[in-house]
Amino acid sequence: MKAAVVNEFNQKLEIKDVPIPELEHGEILVKIHSCGVCHTDLHAAHGDWPVKPKLPLIPGHEGVGVIEKVGEGVGSLKVGDRVGIPWLYSACGECEYCLSGRETLCLDQLNAGYSVDGGYAEYCKAPAAYTSKIPDSLSFDEVAPLFCAGVTTYKALKVSEAKPGDWVAIYGIGGLGHVAVQYAKAMGLNVIAVDVRDDKLQLAKELGADDVVNGMNSDPAEAIQDRLGGVQAAISVAVNAKAFEQAYHSVKRGGSLVVVGLPTGELPIPIFNTVLNGVTVKGSIVGTRKDLQECLNLAAQGKIKTMIETKELEDINEVFESMENGEINGRVVIKMAQ
Numbered sequence: 001m002k003a004a005v006v007n008e009f010n011q012k013l014e015i016k017d018v019p020i021p022e023l024e025h026g027e028i029l030v031k032i033h034s035c036g037v038c039h040t041d042l043h044a045a046h047g048d049w050p051v052k053p054k055l056p057l058i059p060g061h062e063g064v065g066v067i068e069k070v071g072e073g074v075g076s077l078k079v080g081d082r083v084g085i086p087w088l089y090s091a092c093g094e095c096e097y098c099l100s101g102r103e104t105l106c107l108d109q110l111n112a113g114y115s116v117d118g119g120y121a122e123y124c125k126a127p128a129a130y131t132s133k134i135p136d137s138l139s140f141d142e143v144a145p146l147f148c149a150g151v152t153t154y155k156a157l158k159v160s161e162a163k164p165g166d167w168v169a170i171y172g173i174g175g176l177g178h179v180a181v182q183y184a185k186a187m188g189l190n191v192i193a194v195d196v197r198d199d200k201l202q203l204a205k206e207l208g209a210d211d212v213v214n215g216m217n218s219d220p221a222e223a224i225q226d227r228l229g230g231v232q233a234a235i236s237v238a239v240n241a242k243a244f245e246q247a248y249h250s251v252k253r254g255g256s257l258v259v260v261g262l263p264t265g266e267l268p269i270p271i272f273n274t275v276l277n278g279v280t281v282k283g284s285i286v287g288t289r290k291d292l293q294e295c296l297n298l299a300a301q302g303k304i305k306t307m308i309e310t311k312e313l314e315d316i317n318e319v320f321e322s323m324e325n326g327e328i329n330g331r332v333v334i335k336m337a338q
Contacts, residue, residue, distance in 0.1 A: 003121035004316045006057040009047030012317045013120075018058070021117070021125035023071035028128045030083060034310075035119035036062030036144040037319055037332040038175065039239055040087070043262065044114050045320065053114045060334075061087040061112040062147040063119020064140045074128040082134040084147040085112050085119060085126045087286045093129075104285050120313065122336055132292050135300035145175065145306045145331040146299055148286065153180035153237065154295040155287035156258045157187060160233035164188030167231040169224055170209075171247045172238030172261060173200040175331040178307055180235055181207045183295070186303040192231065194220045194243070194250075203307065203329055221249035233258060241265030248281070256280040310335045 001020050004013040023029055041059040043049050064084040067077055077083065091098050091106035098106050112118040112126070134143050153176050162168050166189055170180045173195040184191045185208040192211040193204035201212040211227065213220040224231060230252025236244045237260045244267045248257045259267065259281065269281060287295070298304055307330025311319055319332050 001122040002313065003058045004313055006045045006053075006055065006059060008055065009045070013045065013059075013320075015314055015316075018121070020123050023069060023125055025071055026073045026127055026129065027071040027125050028067050028074060028077055028083070028131065029069040029123055029125050030063065030065045030085060030131070031068045032063045032119050032122060032124055032336050033065040033140040034144045034336065035060045035064070035334045036148065037316070037323065037334060038062060038148050039323060040148070040262075041113060042320055042323060048264070049262070054116070057113070058117035058121050059113040060119030060121070060124075061085070061114070062144045062149075063112070063124050064134060064144045064147065068123070070128070077128050077131070077133075082136075082140075083131040084134055084143065085124055085131055086147045086151065086292060087111050087113075088130060088289070089116055090127045090130050101288060101290070103288050120316065120334060130289065132289060132296065135296055137300050138296070141308055141310055141333050141335060142306050143296070143299065144333050145179065145308065146295055146304070147292070149176045149179050149331060150183070150295045150299065150304065150306070151287035151292045152176060152260060152284075153235070154183045154298070155291045156180070156235050156237075156260050156284040157183055157189070157233075158291070159282055159284045160235065160256050160258045162189055162233040162256075166190065166233070167192060167228050169194055169220075169231045169234040169247065169250045170204070171220075171234060171236040171243045173204045174237070174239075174326075174328065176237040176260065178203060178207060178330050179304060180237060181209050182304045183298065186298050192224060192228070194246070197326070200329060207305075215243070215246065219246065221246045224250040231255060235260060237261045239263045241267070248279070251279055253277040253279070256282055259283050306331055308333045
């Protein structure tokens, strides 16, 4: 099968023929139709996170397609089912985190396109128990980004504990931020979007944002405090560490900062203000299988629309370059030849 492979960190991906994966007990083989491109894939290709991915590696954790083969022990899925393979490739199912509904914290988890091969390929295998069926009303191209960008931002909004009518700030209107705006509106929240590009802020407005701030023209934290007296929650999906500091200072007393994006750098948190103002700082990492089911259901109801641009697998290195330069509005989806 054809796949895009990371052979060495900080080198271009190679399009090459590799063997189709062999199934083990409880696994399925998915013929990939589409796979979203995430900023995490860049980190995998660069090897710049503390925990390194395996090499060689086929990236991609937003792979969606049709089951072509099922292994022994698979009872919940069948050949022909439409499914997606998310970042949470598998977990142990037995630890305190798995048993308490926090499986994304499992210390023995595997991650698609990072610790195991992912969806930048014609075929990808996965444990049946950790794949999710795709609602019939959603096309492969539009649903692919929901398997990371969608479930990640939906979970972050849940973690924020913001209630209908509250104001939330979304920092970074890119692949994650553009769906975060929509999920926030679907949850009854008021949204102020923050970015440094007017075209992305215009997109946020079109997707339902109630207000916007361009961080190149003014300090967004000051602007948000002046306009709203602060927000109940700030969700930072930006890839710039400065945005996280600004997001913290956007929060009102008793509010929350939810940290999602993973740029390099540190988050300076003033102890006095955090204590005095009762501010909560939370990390949120993707979402559970239940979170994914909920976020897919909202999309199936027509409340979420991913803004996508389709490319071919052979274009992946150019896509990565555009992503590094911040030139992508919405999400790029790799469309596999069928």
